[in-house]
Amino acid sequence: MAESTAKIAEAETQKAKAAQLNVQLKSKIEFQKNKLALHKQQSDNEIAALKQELEEAKIIVDSGEGNKEIVFKYTELKEKMKLERERIAAQAKAAEDNNDNKEDDNGE
Incomplete structure (x- = not known):
């Protein structure tokens, strides 16, 4: 007993x-x-700011007032946005994989 x-x-x-x-x-x-x-959220805010800069650059270029420097800045900004999107996507994927691994470790 x-x-x-x-x-x-x-x-x-x-x-x-x-x-x-x-x-x-x-x-x-x-x-x-x-x-x-x-x-x-921070990344979304950064992207929104970059999009705003890109739109401003597009307006300048489209208005015909653009010179080589402005076109260069526009192209550079466009590439920065592409890299930023890729970086955020990679971070999100890594975080998702990390979260999946933690769930697997916890038996969920």
């Missing part, structure tokens, strides 16, 4: 530890999600 009670107590202890670990892991995942959401 005492052995049975000890096994039940040990099982309850293990259950409590598992529940505690589950809460810790969920909070870590939630923290990472929030961190990624903030990073995405």
Whole structure:
């Protein structure tokens, strides 16, 4: 009888530890999600600013007032936007892969 009670107590202890670990892991995942959401928002803001600059450059070039320097800046800005989009896509993919790996490690 005492052995049975000890096994039940040990099982309850293990259950409590598992529940505690589950809460810790969920909070870590939630923290990472929030961190990624903030990073995405910052990146979206950067892209919006770059798009605005690009639109301004397009207006200047299209108005016929553009010279070689303006055309160069326009082209350079266009390339920066392309690189920024690629960087953000790569970061999002890496974060998604990292999140998937964490879920796999947690048995979810």
